[in-house]
Every structure is written in C-alpha cells, then in structure tokens.
Amino acid sequence: MLLIAGLGNPGSKYCMNRHNIGFMALDSLADSYMDNNWRKKFQGQIVEGKIEGETVLMIKPQTFMNNSGNSICEVVKFYKIPSDQVIVFHDEIDLAPGKVRIKSGGGHAGHNGLRSIISHIGPDFLRIRMGIGHPGSKDLVHNYVLGNFSKQDQNGWLVDLLTGVANGFPYLVDGNHAQFLNKINLELQTRPKTANVPKRADASSADKAKKTDGIFSKLSKFFG
Structure with missing residues (x-):
C-alpha cells in the first residue's frame, strides 16, 4: 500500500492559500482516479483506490498544517505502512512557481508540516x-504562504501544474519519478509564454481555457 498525503489547512478560509497546494494536488488526483469519495478518518479526509495494480490511500490531514504528522502517523500505524511508502505533496518556497522536485528523506527546511511528520x-x-516562489524576505514568508494564489496564477501555471500531476500520477505510483516530472513539464510547456512568466492563458487558447474552467470549478466545489 502507498500512502499519499497532501498538506494544507482545513476550511474555506484557507482553500486557495499557497500553503494549501498539497490539498489541491490530492483533489486533482482524487478527481481523476477515485471520484472524490472522501470520508473522515484518521483525523483527516481519506480516499482509497487502485492505481497500476497498487492500493493507494490518500489523506488530507484536518489537524492544521503544524500537526499534520498526528494524522499521517495514525494511518501509518494502522496499516503498518513503511515510511518509504509514504509520499507527501507540499508547498516549497525555495522553488519558483510551477517547479516540482522530488526528494527522498532529509530535513524539514523550516516547513512546519514536514517538521510534524x-x-x-x-x-x-x-x-x-x-x-510557490519566495516573497523575497524571511519576514514576509508567513503572510505569503497564507495568502491566496492570484487569479493569474489560478488560471495559468497552477492549473497546468495540477493537470500535469494528475497526468503523471501512474508513473509516480510505479516509481518512475523521471516520467512523472516529465508529464508535469510537458503540461507547463504547452502554455504560450511571454517575457513575464507565468502568464494567464491566452483568450484564444480554447483547450486551455476549458481545462482551467473544468479543474477549478471542481476544486472550488471540494474546497467549499
């Protein structure tokens, strides 16, 4: 069994915060593969399914970010899941918006959700x-991560990122990290670029507009 966790804070107040991109990723995955049949358990919201023949359990801890480990630990103990079978989606201020990197092990780098886990x-x-990018000063980080993504972000790189995560998810489950990242990069690269990257989708890009409307109408429903 694989445990897939997304980090964020519960409630509509936080639903579009940069800090909640982990929740957004899981909602996109659950919508694509598991019909979003979330239920309450283990101090979180969980959904379960089969991907590539592998049993996959997803969880969005409802303990607030700083206590994410409480919820995840309950699942790990109940199902006896080894730590190396746990995958955590989280926001990263030390990467530019839309960039994704995979890391196994290591410290928390100041991220309180990771610290708790x-x-x-x-x-x-x-x-x-x-x-999600960095605000430029350490003093600004708290308000930045708890601030909402701009409409430009929501209609631009963010929807492409979430689409790419969903498209590449079977590769992640299969352990093919390079192909997972490739699917994300391909999705991000299909959007027309200008000097000010990332940009809102071109009004003439019907496919992108349709994709944007579809994902975020669904996500807004999940977030409440």
Missing part, C-alpha cells in the same frame, strides 16, 4: 516539492 514517522518518506 518527521517527528512522528521519521524522515524517510518521499516529498513532492511544489514550488
């Missing part, structure tokens, strides 16, 4: 680091 199950889980 490490304190409960150790560091040997896989992290999907989803770039």
Whole structure:
C-alpha cells in the first residue's frame, strides 16, 4: 500500500492559500482516479483506490498544517505502512512557481508540516516539492504562504501544474519519478509564454481555457 498525503489547512478560509497546494494536488488526483469519495478518518479526509495494480490511500490531514504528522502517523500505524511508502505533496518556497522536485528523506527546511511528520514517522518518506516562489524576505514568508494564489496564477501555471500531476500520477505510483516530472513539464510547456512568466492563458487558447474552467470549478466545489 502507498500512502499519499497532501498538506494544507482545513476550511474555506484557507482553500486557495499557497500553503494549501498539497490539498489541491490530492483533489486533482482524487478527481481523476477515485471520484472524490472522501470520508473522515484518521483525523483527516481519506480516499482509497487502485492505481497500476497498487492500493493507494490518500489523506488530507484536518489537524492544521503544524500537526499534520498526528494524522499521517495514525494511518501509518494502522496499516503498518513503511515510511518509504509514504509520499507527501507540499508547498516549497525555495522553488519558483510551477517547479516540482522530488526528494527522498532529509530535513524539514523550516516547513512546519514536514517538521510534524518527521517527528512522528521519521524522515524517510518521499516529498513532492511544489514550488510557490519566495516573497523575497524571511519576514514576509508567513503572510505569503497564507495568502491566496492570484487569479493569474489560478488560471495559468497552477492549473497546468495540477493537470500535469494528475497526468503523471501512474508513473509516480510505479516509481518512475523521471516520467512523472516529465508529464508535469510537458503540461507547463504547452502554455504560450511571454517575457513575464507565468502568464494567464491566452483568450484564444480554447483547450486551455476549458481545462482551467473544468479543474477549478471542481476544486472550488471540494474546497467549499
């Protein structure tokens, strides 16, 4: 069994925060593969299904970010899931918006959600680091991560990123990290670029507009 966790804060107040991109990723995955049949358990919202023949359990901890490990630890103990079978999607301020990197093990780098998880199950889980950019000053980080994505972000690189994550997910489950990242990069590269990257989708790009409307109308329903 694989445990896929997305980090964020529960409630409509936080639903479009940059800090909640982990929740957004899981909602996109659940919509694509599991019909979003979320239920409450393990201090979180969970959904379960089969991907590439592998049993996959997804969880969005409802404990607030700083206590994410409480929820994830309950699942790990109940199902006896090894730490190296845990994958965590989270926001990363040290990566540019839309950039994704995969890291196995290591420290928390100041991320309180990761700090909590490490304190409960150790560091040997896989992290999907989803770039949201940095505000430029350490003093601005708190308000930045708890601020909402701009409409330009929502209609631009963010929807492409979430689409790419969903498209590449079977490769992630199969352990093919390079192909997972490739699917994300391909999705991001299909959007017309200008000097000010990332940009809102071109009004003439009917396919992108349709995709944007589809994903975010669904996500807004999930977020409440």
